[in-house]
Amino acid sequence: MRDLADIIKRYHVVIASINRVDYAPIVPAEGRGPIIRDITGREYIDLSASAAVMTLGYAHPRIIEAAGEALRRITHSTHMYGYVPETLELAEELARITPVDRPKVSFGLSGNDANEGALLLAKAYTGKEVFIAYENSFHGVGAAAASVSGIGLEREVVAKIGPWARTVFVPYPNCYRSPYPNNPGKCVKHYLEPLKEALDEVGDEAAALVLEPIQGDGGIIVPPDDYFPAVFKLVRDRGAIVIDDEVQTCVGRTGRWYAIEHHGLRPDVVAVGKGLGGGLPISAIIGREGIMESLPPLAYTFTLAGNPVTAAAALAVIREVEEKGLVKRAAELGERALQYLRGVQRRHNLVGDVRGRGLMIGVELVKDKETKKRAVEETKKVVWRAHELGLIVLFVAGNVLRIQPPLNIDWSTLEEGLARLEQAIEDVEEGRVGDEALKHVQGW
Ligand SMILES: Cc1ncc(COP(=O)(O)O)c(C=O)c1O
Incomplete structure (x- = not known):
């Protein structure tokens, strides 16, 4: 079996750093819908859709059929x-x-x-x-x-x-x-x-x-x-x-x-x-x-x-x-996700702002809700802890978690992903995530 640590090490040797930056160490083996399974067999809910690309999730049958037909022909x-x-x-x-x-x-x-x-x-x-x-x-x-x-x-x-x-x-x-x-x-x-x-x-x-x-x-x-x-x-x-x-x-x-x-x-x-x-x-x-x-x-x-x-x-x-009416659905699911996340914002000091339209949502983490000082290290720790909890989430601008799942994600998977995110936020707030997370998560 291919070894995760070995792949990551070899990656850093031969791949130019102008191509990439580290978030969390996932080596995907396969994906279905909003779920990725890595080469160790661990499953992750991916709320990033691979940087807002996987509109219909991983390995969607309609894309495989259409592209496959043109590829073969x-x-x-x-x-x-x-x-x-x-x-x-x-x-x-x-x-x-x-x-x-x-x-x-x-x-x-x-x-x-x-x-x-x-x-x-x-x-x-x-x-x-x-x-x-x-x-x-x-x-x-x-x-x-x-x-x-x-x-x-x-x-x-x-x-x-x-x-x-x-x-x-x-x-x-x-x-x-x-x-x-x-x-x-x-x-x-x-x-x-x-x-x-x-x-x-x-x-x-x-x-x-x-x-x-x-x-x-x-x-x-x-x-x-x-x-x-x-x-x-x-x-x-x-x-x-x-x-x-x-x-x-x-x-x-x-x-x-x-x-x-x-x-x-x-x-x-x-x-x-x-x-x-x-x-x-x-x-x-x-x-x-x-x-x-x-x-x-x-x-x-x-x-x-x-x-x-x-x-x-x-x-x-x-x-x-x-x-499938996914545009309207993105609006509706996004509204539900925003409501859920506003609850998270009320429950946690770390969450300064929650905003978005449809399934493009940002969760801004701050050290203090009054001063709005950006919680940069805490954001990296949340991403790391989320990874440990089986959730892929990215951040932008140093302190904004980026929620952009596939448009056809079912509510129960999205809700489970958001629950894992809240758990990660709580774990960071309670000091349960150590500084070594900062070594792994670079981000941009
Ligand atoms: C708004 C916007 N424009 C352009 C780009 C560049 O797209 P690509 O990476 O496919 O060249 C990005 C990528 O993140 C983007 O978010």
Whole structure:
């Protein structure tokens, strides 16, 4: 049998650290739905869906059948030079469900390349070169996507390699950490001010504003309802376009097909990835026709993009989500999970805030509910203890637990996962988790 410690050791020898970071030491053997079994035979409830990718859970039969059929029949035929029926059908489905006027679709392989394409198109379409983006945002690791990512890691990278574009960063509307945690109106005003200043600073040179409709890796931050409608107006009044990065929120996760729909808005360009392929590498840019045609034919493509296997998987995801009513279900399950977690928040001093939409939920851990000082070490300990209790949960922003299970998870498994999470929180509060957990859990 393969040995867990041996695999981890060899991993660190040969795999470049630019690829990864340690959370908890799990070597998966197989997965079914929301459950992973590791090579030692231990089972875990996975509330991370492998970083918000496994929309339908592990090894979903419909994805296996659709992708398997395309794999056996043809495997690949490039859509750069020919016509692939699955890719066409997927594009038609994306054009149907995405809130973009007169949409055209371009395919890629990762969330990063979808955003990179959107950024290139924004420059080409507007003839302008400056971007407005958010502090602590994450859009990907390529030169363009990193350039507009406000998160610490990408700022560090860009400081070394130089920026692709001038970018003005503004704070994301985080009401919990604003002076107005209980007043959404004042919170909106508070966060619109720096955006107005940024737009004044840039004048008419802004090509686009890039946004996450819920800030994911920056801490699962849910904006107040009236914020983005005002932002869209301000940005469009200046002649800039709006790029909506739905890589982490897409395919119904937040209780709408797209999270920006909670605000009734129609962006100019939408980027999707992660959960679209249900575990297979596929991404897409869906944008207004004029924008999508502002670069020459073949100017933004990849040899393997539009591959029939990944397109068939994505079609299976969209159809399963639609036929089983999983968007509405994500909203309902998310509401139940939020209620449960608000109970956890009342019962535990460590839990400062619980927020989310649908099955995209953040649990922010603090040392003190008044000062809101981030409980960074405690968060790592919770993740470690959860792992010991048979639960996979990740964190972002140092102290925010990230709850993003598959959309088809049954309530009893979700509830059991949340109960294990509460147990882990209690164990950390009661001092039952030692400092050696900190050696294992790095996170980001
Ligand atoms: C909002 C958002 N955009 C883009 C990306 C990058 O996607 P990928 O890792 O598939 O390139 C991520 C990944 O975490 C993301 O959360």
